[in-house]
Amino acid sequence: MAERAMGMTPATWDRHANPWSGWSRVAILPLLAAAAWSRVWIGWWALVPVGAIVIWTWVNPRIFAPPASTDNWMSRGVLGEQIWLVRGGEPALAHHLPVVRALTFLGAAGAILLLVGLVLLDLPLAVAGLAVAMLAKLWLLDRMVWVFSDARLTAPMPAYRPDT
Structure with a gap:
């Protein structure tokens, strides 16, 4: 669902595999939290940084060139995510499903705690x-890096095509 909302195409995935894209996206959630908290200081103007971060979230996988090499942890993680979205139900990758x-549950629980903390202005929460x-x-x-490695052993790349 998030992939469709982001409009991810094969070309977009290629660009998103650039480690600059992946690493700069790591900062999105902390920046979004800080932008939401800024309502304490700047009131409704906090919507400006929130909006800028939402726009950056969409632009980010499109703005960087495809990487010259994917021989790095971040690129392999992004490629693993791409593979997981298409082939996650395959028996060769089934051992990753419980983790x-x-x-995913842990991340969602953390996001809920973050949201409640932001709404209540409870900094520790x-x-x-x-x-x-x-x-x-x-x-x-990191698990998606492992998925990438396992998938390369079972099927040739590229493994992602949204229309299949």
């Missing part, structure tokens, strides 16, 4: 939620 589900969500996201990205 992916657990990390917001920071705890952000830490849990970020830890789950990075751990899931």
Whole structure:
């Protein structure tokens, strides 16, 4: 669902595999949290940084050139995510499913804690939620590197095509 909302195409995925794209996206959730918290200081003007971050979230996978090499952790994580979206139900990748589900649940729980902390202006709760969500996201990205490695052993690349 998020992939469709982001309008991810094969060309967009190629660009998103650039490590600059992946690493700059890691900062999105903390920046979004800070922008939401800024309502304390700047009131409704907080919608400006929130809007800028939402726009950056959409623009980011499109703005960087395809990487010269995918021989790095971030590129492999992004490519693994791409593979997972298409082939995650295959028997060769089935051993990843329980971990992916657990990390997705953990990330969602962290995001809920973050949201509640932001709404209530409870800094410890917001920071705890952000830490849990970020830890789950990075751990899931590391799992996608593993998915990428496993998938390369079972099928040739490219594995992603949204129309199939």
